[in-house]
Amino acid sequence: MALVFLGDTNVYVSPCLSTKPPIMTVNYPTFATRWLPLMAAVLLLPLVIGCDQSSDSDASPDADTTATSASLSYVDAMAEAHAADTSDASPLVQPPAGPVTTETVTYGTSEDGTAWTGYYAAPEAADSLRSARGLSADAPLPGVVLIHEWWGLNDNIRAMADRLAAEGYQVLAVDLYEGDVADTPDGASSLMEEAMGRGDVLSRHLESARTFMTEEQGAPQIGVMGWCFGGYWSLQAALNAPSGWDGTVIYYGNVGNASAEAVAALEMPVLGIFGGDDGSIPTENVETFADQLRDGGVNADIRIYEGAGHAFANPTGSNYVPEAATDAWARTLDFLQTTLYPDA
Numbered sequence: 583m584a585l586v587f588l589g590d591t592n593v594y595v596s597p598c599l600s601t602k603p604p605i606m607t608v609n610y611p612t613f614a615t616r617w618l619p620l621m622a623a624v625l626l627l628p629l630v631i632g633c634d635q636s637s638d639s640d641a642s643p644d645a646d647t648t649a650t651s652a653s654l655s656y657v658d659a660m661a662e663a664h665a666a667d668t669s670d671a672s673p674l675v676q677p678p679a680g681p682v683t684t685e686t687v688t689y690g691t692s693e694d695g696t697a698w699t700g701y702y703a704a705p706e707a708a709d710s711l712r713s714a715r716g717l718s719a720d721a722p723l724p725g726v727v728l729i730h731e732w733w734g735l736n737d738n739i740r741a742m743a744d745r746l747a748a749e750g751y752q753v754l755a756v757d758l759y760e761g762d763v764a765d766t767p768d769g770a771s772s773l774m775e776e777a778m779g780r781g782d783v784l785s786r787h788l789e790s791a792r793t794f795m796t797e798e799q800g801a802p803q804i805g806v807m808g809w810c811f812g813g814y815w816s817l818q819a820a821l822n823a824p825s826g827w828d829g830t831v832i833y834y835g836n837v838g839n840a841s842a843e844a845v846a847a848l849e850m851p852v853l854g855i856f857g858g859d860d861g862s863i864p865t866e867n868v869e870t871f872a873d874q875l876r877d878g879g880v881n882a883d884i885r886i887y888e889g890a891g892h893a894f895a896n897p898t899g900s901n902y903v904p905e906a907a908t909d910a911w912a913r914t915l916d917f918l919q920t921t922l923y924p925d926a
Contacts, residue, residue: 656836657778659862660732660811661771663892667899675741675897678748681706684740689754690790698787701740701755703747711750715926724828724922725801727791728755729808729815731896732774734763738898749915751922752799756791758784758815774811781818788819792826803922807831807914810893825849829921831914834860834892838867845871846878853883853917855910857890857903885913 682703690698704723705711712721726746730739735757743755758777764770777784788806795801806827808816813835820830821840824847833855852875856868868886875882887906893899895907919926 656814657771657775659836660774660892661767663860663862663901664732664767664770664899667767667893667901675738676745677741678744680748682744682747684744684747687754687794689756689794690787692760692783696760698757698760698790700757700791701735701743702753703740703743703755704752705747705750708750715750715923717926722800722802723750723752724803724805724918725752725754725795725799726918726922727788727795727804727806727819728753729758729788729806729812729819730755731808731810731812731893732764732770734759734770734773736763738896746918749918751918752795752801754791754795754799756787758787758812777811784815785818785822788815789823789826792819792823803828803924805829805831805918805922807833807918808835809833809895810835820848820850820852821845829853829918831855831917833895833910834863836863836867837871838864840871840874842874842877845874845880848875848878848880851881851883851917851921853914854885855895855914856884856886857892857894857901857906858886858888859890860892860894862892883913883917885910 682705684701684703686699687702688697688699692698708723709719711723712719728739728743728746730736735755739755743753747753759773762773764773792804792806795804804827806816806819807830808814810833813832814837815835816830816832817835817837817840820827821844824844827850829851830848831853834857837854854868854871856863856865858865865886868884872882872884875884887894887903887910890903890906891901893901894903895910896902897907
């Protein structure tokens with residue numbers, strides 16, 4: 583076990599949670615087959631332009647095309663990581679620590695007026711939870727916006743919302759697929775690809791969810807948290823509103839596209855949970871992200887679990903690593919307690 587301090591940012595490697603040798607690996611074949619062609623195309627572009635005398639000398643790659651290529655590569659990486667997975671229910675999914683109340687709520691609307699609905703959960707024993715934290719009897723509980731994996735808002739995400747609600751939070755699990763849920767990797771890949779192509783809409787989803795929780799539910803503090811596809815969007819939500827959230831939790835989401843300037847603007851603490859054997863989220867990208875957080879003075883804790891692959895915290899998947907998942911969940915609860923209950 584090694585703990586490396588990088589200013590206010592910790593990179594924590596946990597080889598003790600695996601029976602395999604503590605080797606931090608990057609999926610170089612995947613990197614090469616997916617990114618080197620794109621890099622080569624970018625490097626050759628000036629030569630192509632130079633050979634065409636009729637071209638504008640100031641021409642540059644189309645930003646939308648570049649963004650689309652990056653999104654498709656991310657979808658491909660997720661498809662490879664989840665190739666052997668299912669979304670079937672598992673007895674390993676843990677029940678909440680206490681009773682919760684749940685309902686379907688509308689947290690926003692699309693431009694054409696279509697309602698955006700999500701899964702809302704809150705603890706039944708709210709009074710005792712307030713008392714344990716020294717809050718007044720009528721104090722609203724802090725909120726957490728949960729963002730689903732590439733499968734969509736399924737029973738596993740609802741179960742995680744229930745578990746978190748029982749710990750003393752009002753939780754809104756958003757539905758970025760707007761009603762669609764996948765039960766096969768191919769179906770999930772299609773849904774994720776379609777969603778990544780409308781990033782502006784997904785950003786509005788998350789801003790609407792934040793507004794719903796703070797203004798309609800009265801949450802005094804608000805965090806955002808997601809896994810996989812949702813981990814990527816947890817970071818995007820923070821980057822889009824760097825002073826709008828009180829904490830951000832990223833479970834093995836893509837952090838390789840964030841600029842140093844955007845990361846440095848974050849005003850909330852960040853917890854990052856990653857697998858050392860996750861070929862879809864290269865450790866090099868995670869370490870670069872940690873450097874950006876450190877250099878920007880962002881309060882952050884980045885944890886890399888050796889021997890754990892992508893989606894290691896999902897008990898319904900084939901990559902589930904119980905020891906790492908249990909430790910990550912405990913650290914998630916500690917992080918949320920510190921950031922969302924600052925006076926407790």
